[in-house]
Amino acid sequence: MSFALNGRPGVSEATRERILRIAKEMNWRPHSAARALGGARADAVGLVVARPVETIGVEPFFGQLLAGLQAELSAKSIALHLMVVEDTAAEIEVYRRWVSEHRVDAFVVVDLQVKDPRIAVLEELQVPSLILGGPGRHGGLTSVWADDRKAMLSVVEYLAALGHRRIAHLAGMPAFHHTARRMRALRDHAKRLELIDAVSIPTDYSDAQGAAATRTLLARSPRPTAIIYDSDVMAVAGLAVAAEMGVSVPDELSIVSFEDSVLTRIVHPPITALVRDTFALARQAARSVLAAIEDPGSARDLETATPILTVRGSTSPPPGDAIHETV
Amino acid sequence: MSFALNGRPGVSEATRERILRIAKEMNWRPHSAARALGGARADAVGLVVARPVETIGVEPFFGQLLAGLQAELSAKSIALHLMVVEDTAAEIEVYRRWVSEHRVDAFVVVDLQVKDPRIAVLEELQVPSLILGGPGRHGGLTSVWADDRKAMLSVVEYLAALGHRRIAHLAGMPAFHHTARRMRALRDHAKRLELIDAVSIPTDYSDAQGAAATRTLLARSPRPTAIIYDSDVMAVAGLAVAAEMGVSVPDELSIVSFEDSVLTRIVHPPITALVRDTFALARQAARSVLAAIEDPGSARDLETATPILTVRGSTSPPPGDAIHETV
Incomplete structure (x- = not known):
């Protein structure tokens, strides 16, 4: 002073x-700008989430994210400054306010969009920001990502090798970068893998939409012999619908979840899933955020492990008649 | 100024x-103390949680809590200032630090203990604090609670009415106020309800311990005909163990979960559960916190709805030979 x-x-x-x-x-x-110039730290990392507030309590992803971030941040006595907002516009408003009030030293940004208006704002605000998502689409900001395209391919190639030709994909929201990459991976490789049917159906990730879309798919003739679910909640809901409709898993229907959690492991049969360590991913994100706070010029693009397909009881070759069906 | x-x-x-x-x-x-005296607000509510950081991502309770708090707070542009710590001592240290640095306007305190050292500290710090838990044990601080004793009685009386005489309770940690109340309710009413066996087994709430304790119980002879689980994760893990051991639910074993969530509803059979609206409880907690910030003298003890027993497919009368067994 x-x-x-x-x-x-x-x-x-x-x-x-x-x-x-x-x-x-x-x-x-x-105060605020003056404090920031003086190097005083807020000792907090901001996390602003634009999702329906009810889904926060349902998605295991969110809890894992918070836990992984805190595992690194709390060791440095850095808090998470958290707010749930209605939409992206409100999210951007909070970014501007928290930066001007110097409430946080950095942001962790989730749900990267295909055309994401938050990136330019965060670059303009010159606050260290870590984008969970990629590759690309995150401007000059630091990013930590896993390859959803490769992950999707590992699922589809496995199902095709088992003999599945009609594969449905209950996707999340296509505005999300990672959802778009999954959908495109399935579409781009359907022909090479000699699939007769390869459809992605967008949902809101809820168990309700997961169940409803599964009922629709299983009522079709011929119906898909394998369904890939973009979330664990939807996969477990889909498994319950199969039981309710008398469709045997895995004999008549194979189920794969794109997210693993306690949910997929404790149902019967346990569900084949892509195991991504969200906790570890969030820890890496926290380490990258801490590095960005120390040296704002250190922005980089860090690919983490591609989720690994872990085969459990919910997948098998399709019924014999489905294997011999031709295009 | x-x-x-x-x-x-x-x-x-x-x-x-x-x-x-x-x-x-x-x-x-x-700054800080001066700012507080001058009435400046931090526009943040503190939440410090002393639980193993991994369990945060597994327990649906935590997500529901955050969602419910944010549903009220974000409407007033108040953030949650969140930290996960190792133990109660570290939690108390964070309370002291955040108050001296004026980082929060109030605290929400979870996991009320039977002898809780945090209460005296928060009273001494004179910061508005909302205790999630009770009745009693929260000094002069505001509290929002549901009656775990009544809730446990509603479960045990229902099982006894169905004819169950050997009931096991996979409890949480007895140091928690609500766990102690559940265990005592079962013990105190076992004789009146003519139970032959009524045992509470403490666990750490994990699916691993839930599964392990279920295996032990089902290996006993005679085994319990009904198990009450203190968490949804443990109940679903218990259901999977029953399937694995060839014990039919509900014909040979009734299962009740003390917590309801998407987990208990999507398994097969769906699990009879105490439905408590954690989201609504957290909203009420947030409203009480906002009231305490406005008027720190308004501390009071607010009982919310007792969780309601919702019967699903996992409970039925016990096998015939168990009904006719005498003391």
């Missing part, structure tokens, strides 16, 4: 001392 | 104006 007053024109030495004494007595401190 | 300087001895009008002008140019603000 005294440094900021040094050499200030029009401030005598006596006045300077008086100001500093009063400021000290009053416990005044440089 | 100008108010704070008014009438200050030894400060001339000219110096006062000069100080204010410089303070404004430098973007100085009253």
